[in-house]
Amino acid sequence: MFINNSFTEITSPRIIKYMSHLCHLTIISIMPLIRRSQLIWFKCYKRGRIVSLNSMEDFLEEINRINPISAQSKEWIMASLLKLLSEKPYSKITITEIASAAQLARRTFYRNFDSKEDILDMYIQKLCDEYTNLLKEEKRLKIQIVAKVYFAFWKKHLDFLILMEKNDLLYMVLQKYNQYLPLIHKKFNDNKEEYQNNNTLEYVLAFSAGGFWNMLIKWVHEGAKKTPNEMAELINEILRSKLLE
Numbered sequence: 001m002f003i004n005n006s007f008t009e010i011t012s013p014r015i016i017k018y019m020s021h022l023c024h025l026t027i028i029s030i031m032p033l034i035r036r037s038q039l040i041w042f043k044c045y046k047r048g049r050i051v052s053l054n055s056m057e058d059f060l061e062e063i064n065r066i067n068p069i070s071a072q073s074k075e076w077i078m079a080s081l082l083k084l085l086s087e088k089p090y091s092k093i094t095i096t097e098i099a100s101a102a103q104l105a106r107r108t109f110y111r112n113f114d115s116k117e118d119i120l121d122m123y124i125q126k127l128c129d130e131y132t133n134l135l136k137e138e139k140r141l142k143i144q145i146v147a148k149v150y151f152a153f154w155k156k157h158l159d160f161l162i163l164m165e166k167n168d169l170l171y172m173v174l175q176k177y178n179q180y181l182p183l184i185h186k187k188f189n190d191n192k193e194e195y196q197n198n199n200t201l202e203y204v205l206a207f208s209a210g211g212f213w214n215m216l217i218k219w220v221h222e223g224a225k226k227t228p229n230e231m232a233e234l235i236n237e238i239l240r241s242k243l244l245e
Contacts, residue, residue: 070111070112073102073104073108073111073112074112074113074122076102076104077098077099077102077104077112078119078122078123079102080098080099080101080102081093081116081119081120081123082123082160082163083101084097084098084101085167086159086163089167090116090167090169091167093116095110095115095116098116098119117172120169120172121172124173124176125176127157127160127173128176128177128179128180130153131149131150131153131180132180132183134149134153135149143235143236143239144232144233144235144236145232146208146212147212147228147231147232147235148228148229148231148232149228150212150216150228151219151227151228151231151232152228154216155224161173161216161220162220165217165220170217174213177213178209181202181205181206181209211235212235215231215234215235219231
């Protein structure tokens with residue numbers, strides 16, 4: 001912690017007791033051991049050993065890692081918002097309602113999130129992580145395989161897509177998905193014999209992402225009646241179609 005760019009030691013017993021309870025660390029003090037490039041180093045005892053953390057960000061990451069209560073609170077808050085979204089418009093949902101539905105205090109909400117948008121952002125990020133992990137399980141990423149994984153994934157999360165569309169929030173999903181394109185690019189780039197030019201591959205991924213997204217929305221509008229296999233075959237047929245020549 002620092003004030004006016006100068007470090008100050010936190011020795012308040014009340015703060016130390018609270019932080020110790022929060023992250024299950026026995027904190028002797030949070031003090032500047034080394035000041036280098038505006039980094040703060042923290043020193044504390046964790047299960048009998050000294051742990052040094054390079055920044056406040058690392059410190060908070062350590063808290064989240066070893067404090068399942070905080071992680072569980074986030075899960076409850078996300079679940080509460082999704083439940084409320086199925087009952088009323090997003091614009092009408094308040095922070096108080098979300099906290100109440102999660103059986104948490106408002107202050108607990110604000111310890112974990114700054115806004116409703118932050119909740120959705122975290123949930124969508126979890127979905128994107130799940131999707132990219134599914135892609136990583138595939139040995140080779142042909143377009144038809146990607147399409148099958150893509151629609152099978154969204155079939156599983158169809159209710160969420162419908163809720164987002166109903167509340168005009170689909171743009172949040174697309175924005176987050178586009179942020180993950182570099183990760184997908186890396187996976188495709190492993191097939192170097194097929195994609196020699198990185199810049200070309202980036203455009204291919206952007207093109208396919210836009211096409212997949214618009215087909216996904218049309219699929220949702222039609223009640224998601226086609227199976228993931230049928231959608232993959234349809235995409236493959238489109239790519240071979242003379243209409244694209």
